[in-house]
Amino acid sequence: SGVAPYLIGGLLAVTVAGLLTFSRGGVISILAAAAVCVLLLARQGLFGRQALIGLGAVTLLVAAALTIHGSTRLATRLESLLHIASEDQPFNRRMLWNALLEAIPQYAVLGSGVGTHREVYPQYLDEDPTVDYTHAESGYLQLGLETGVPGLLLMLLGIYFVVDGCRQAFQRDGDRRASAAAAAVFSGLIVSALHSLGDFVWYIPACISLAVILAACACRLRQWHHAASPTTDEPTASESETTEWQVPRAGWIGGCVCAGLLTVMMVQTWWGPAFAASPWESYRKLAREQQAARRRTALDTHEEPFDEMARLLEATVASDPADARAHIRLAELYRRWFEVLQRDSANAMTLTQIRDAAIASQFESPESLDQWLTVAIGPNREMLDKALAHTRRGLQLCPLQGEGYIYLAELAFLEGQGEQAKPSYINQALRLRPRYGPVLMAAGSELAMAGNWEAAIETWKRAYHDDYESQVRIMEIMAPVVPAEFFMENFRPDRIGMGRLLNHYRGLQRQRDVQIIGRRYIELTVQEAEANPAESLPLWMSASSTATLLDETQYALEFNRRAVQAAPNDFNARQALGNKLLAQRYYTEAVEQFKWCLSRAPNDDALRQSLMAATKGMHDGTQQPVVSRVPVDPTASVPR
Known part of the structure; x- marks a missing residue:
């Protein structure tokens, strides 16, 4: 009886802690364990009045604790069990x-x-x-x-x-x-x-x-x-003795020695992975942040911290050389890093162009190939060598990593392998990762090189929405040779993808396609902004800048107004609105915006000059008449 309060307190603490994890499986396990234990005790006649009172007290205390600390969230998690296979979940x-x-x-x-x-x-x-x-x-x-x-x-x-x-x-x-x-x-x-x-x-x-x-x-x-x-x-003493197995002292000593040796081996085996865990987790966190940043932006100018990610992965494989996934991640990182470095190099050839040129040249010896690569790509060659080495090592450690065979298909030319090696690597990758974006991208490229463009496009459709790099490569291949309507109809990019496509066609100076894609991008952006008012500021500003690009000044102005409505205290949105109003000679409203901005930044000379220009325009009689605002119906009012 003396320990009963402590047992009840421990049961209460464990139950509350388990429920506050908000784990659906954990909550169900706690309830199931309690139910089974109570039923078994009751069946044996061990669940009496005192136990019932104790269970009731624990239940009341647990309910009180949950009411204070998170009953609503727990109820929401349990309710989600009813919708665990709903269509809202992508996987x-x-x-x-x-x-x-x-x-x-x-x-x-x-x-x-x-x-x-x-x-x-x-x-x-x-x-x-x-x-x-x-x-x-x-x-x-x-x-x-x-x-x-x-x-x-x-x-x-x-x-x-x-x-x-x-x-x-x-x-x-x-x-x-x-x-x-x-x-x-x-x-x-x-x-x-x-x-x-x-x-x-x-x-x-x-x-x-x-x-x-x-x-x-x-x-x-x-x-x-x-x-x-x-x-x-x-059990009696004699019966207990008959169940014992007498081990001589030498046996105990030998057992202890074996256990000690086994312990040393276990520690030695896991020593490296233990030290590799910290840089590996740091890399994964950084990689997730970079992936999220790429998905958020429609621009292709996102800069990745390649040096920091490489440092973390190199530290991982240094502590744990048998980490196959880290080797493959390093290979992929060095490959992408090479592509970025090549964009700014004197001889801005992509990896695909370098590979095709090397294979077409049919060098007589590996030494000749090495000399040509050193001249063609200079110090960036080191990235390719590292990528190939880590690919080989990663596949040696775990041959089931399908993406590794794609890297081999791209890098095997460094070892003098010709074009005939590529299909076998891609086929192996397809067997292991039949729905992985980069694998589908490579398979589509093979079909395109064979002249089967219809099958290539069908394969690329499956790869397009899988990852950012596949989107970029498909745009680089398809955009120069197809009109915007064809690309949009076949690949159906979302808002972010449409923004990337818009920037890509702008770089190609295809003005007609820019107009078509820009209108569709505005439509998708307006839809998303109206569906998410709390997060609509950057969306309205993006729609405004795109409308400006399309020379739709009235729409650009209205979208900027919507941005200010969504975030009345945003300085940049108000300043941009003031500049647009000034440019279109809506001086009275421009003065209002510039005064608000100057109240927050009184020492900004550019703002002061803009306010003076707007005030002067009001008195000169050159102000545009006030017109009703254009509607923002994403299906009917987007500029056509």
Whole structure:
């Protein structure tokens, strides 16, 4: 009775902490464990009045804590269980599970190999996922894929033994302690087994450690049951002695030495990966930020910190040379870095142009090829050499990384391999990553080189929306040879993609296409701005600048007005509006905007001069008459 308050307090703390994680699986596990344990205790007659009062008190305290700290958010998370497979989610667990169910029969005998899930599942997906599923979101499916039928049978056999141990403890009549312990152990294990149906809890160290401890407890309960005498519930001294296995001192010494050596080997194995974890996570964070920045902007001028990302990845492979994914990421980074450096070089040839020229030249020896590359691309050659070396190493460590074969197809010419090697690399990449954007991009390029443009375009359509680099490469290939209408109809770019397309056609000085794309870009931008008023300021300003580009001054002015309405305290939006009003001789409204800006920046001479010009225009009688504002209907009023 003295420890009861502490047990209740611990139960309360664990329950509240578990619920406040807002994990749907965690909440369901807590409720299921509590329900199973209460039912088992009640069945054994161990759930009396005091236990009921304690459970009620814990429930009330948990409800009070959740009311204070987050009941609304928890309710929202639980409600989302009803919509877990809704169409609003671009990729969900069911799609992953369907892919694994298709893959498992092909690896039923021995499995694909422990740890291979993240490299195998993309082969069976219907679409390219937006995230990298390192685990199967189901312990059973991952075991079935990686270890086949033998692994599943072994796991089910283990579950049977621990459940049977708890069952035998329940059969010990009159032993309330064993029954209570069995109820606690069984509820924890059954919840672990059920939770693993829809999550990868067995691959989380804390979760699997607790499951192993509970399994050991179940094993011990089983031993107690067999050691108990037929007439008493407790084992006798003589019976306990007969179950012991006497190990000589030399055996204990040898066992300790072996355990020590094994510990040293384990520490040595994981020492490098432990030190590699920090730079790897820093790189991943930086890479995600750069990817988000590329997706946010319609401009192709985003500068990436290649040197910092390379430093982090080099530190990763220095600590853990066996990290295959880090090697492939380094290869991809050096390849992109080379392309960026080449844009500003004296001989601004792309990697594709360099490869085609090298293959067409048919150099007699590797030395001749090296000399030509050194002259043609200078010090940037080092980036290509590093990219090829890391590609080779990454594929040696893990041949299932499909993107690595695309890099080989692009870089194998450095080793003197001709055009005939490229198709085999691309075919291997397609087998491993059949829906990955860069792989589809390379496959489409092969079809185009073979003259099958219709099939190439169909392949590129699938790659276009997958990643930023594929979009850029498709624009570089298609934009110079097709009109804007063809590109828009076949590839259907979104607002960001339309903005990139607009900038690309501007660079080609195709004014008719710029007009067509610009109108469509304004339409999409206005739609998005009206759908998201809280985040509409940059959208209205972008629409205004695009309308200015199209010489639609009235629309540019109206979009700028909408930007000021969306963010009345934004200095840049008001200054831009004042300048547009001044240029179009709406002096009265321009004076209003410039006065507001000067109240925030009284020392700005340019603003003061603009205010003086607007004031002078008001008194000179050259002001434009006030006209009604143009409507902003994205389907009817966008400039045509």
